[in-house]
Amino acid sequence: MDTADLIKNVRRIEIKSRGLSNNIFAGEYHSAFKGRGMTFSEVREYQYGDDIRNIDWNVTARFNHPYVKIFEEERELTVMLLIDVSGSREFGTSFKYKKNIITEIAAVLSFSAIQNNDKIGVIFFSDKIEKFITPQKGRKHILHIIRQLISFTPDNRTTNIAEALRYLTNAIKKRCTAFVISDFMDDDFENALKIANQKHDVVALKIYDKRETEMPAVGLVKMKDAETDNYSWIDTSNKSVQEAYAQWWRDSDASTQAIFRKCGIDNTSIRTDEDYVKSLMYLFKKRM
Structure with a gap:
């Protein structure tokens, strides 16, 4: 992406996210996330x-x-965004990839934070900490975050949510509100999540695509794992394959939700082809 396109995208996201923050989320954000x-x-x-x-x-x-x-x-809070930048965020079958939704949500939360005089910081993670942006205030800082959300290229493509949570626990000394924005395609983060939530107020935003929940019957397809780059031939028209995949998704989602419940984590799931505003509003109002 060249500089002109980057500036254009930053401006587009700024206009949309500031509008949502000012007109929709202002009161709900203030009520849902209390001061210290x-x-x-x-x-x-x-x-x-x-x-x-x-x-x-x-x-x-x-x-x-x-x-x-x-x-x-x-009122002053420190808000941390833990952004999953692993390879699976590049998946999408409708108008937007998961990474596009993650970028917009992160921008909306950032503008909501500075509107309430809160500091905002970011941790980009894959299976390691890719980048840490220290919490600060101000529009200039938010635009820097948005530029990074759009243009950042991680070194690695696999996922380790526990590593990001451990880094949060160690790096941020005072209690903060931490949004973990990920597809949660990882299965070994329960203990780290429990420890992080004892020190901070952790909120989980699960981003997923409708095609991740079921396999369409389109014949024999060569598929690539976005995180490992491994290829497999899959007969998507095979009923047993479709049922096995659908069951895997249900089990995986149920396991993630069970972890959230056990750790006492407020959370919501957001599908790429649906309006994330409704999901965020529901989450905010549930916390009031």
């Missing part, structure tokens, strides 16, 4: 119904009249 706690704001005279535990005894003694401390939510 409550911080002192001011004192005022005691009013009927105030919690007596909030009485400021020093000020009360000074003025010989009860005063209470007023607290407000500490």
Whole structure:
């Protein structure tokens, strides 16, 4: 992709994602992802119904009249995006590849974060940590993230979600909200996910394509594994092959969902040919 095309794509994604963030997600994001706690704001005279535990005894003694401390939510968060850049993200059979949906969702979350004065950082991962972008604020930082989402080429193509989660746990010292955006085509990340969620607020966004759920009958086909580059000849018209594949998908998805439940992870699944806005809104409202 040349520079002109890159700039054009960055601008297109910025316009769309800023619009969604401003018009749709602003309130839901603010409500769904709370700050680290409550911080002192001011004192005022005691009013009927105030919690007596909030009485400021020093000020009360000074003025010989009860005063209470007023607290407000500490809104500033650090948001981390854990982006799967393995080979399987390049799959897609409708209008968009999985990587296109991942890019748009990451951009929307980024603009939602800075609109709420939160810092945003990114971890690109395959079977290793491909790139780490430190959390910062501001539009310039978001545009840098979008450029990387569009143009970044990983060294490796296989997946190790546990490695990304371990890196998050070690690299980010204070509690953050971490979105893991992946197709979750990996099966050994439960322990790392459990540990990461004890320290941080981890949210899983599973991206998949409808053709990954079932095999169409199109005859004998030479298929390539996007992560290992291995080729296999598959008779897609064979009923037993179709049923075995469909069963594999159901078992794999059920296993992933079971891991999310056991680890207490809020999550949603987003299909490439469906409106991801609805899925994100459902997730946000479920957290309120």
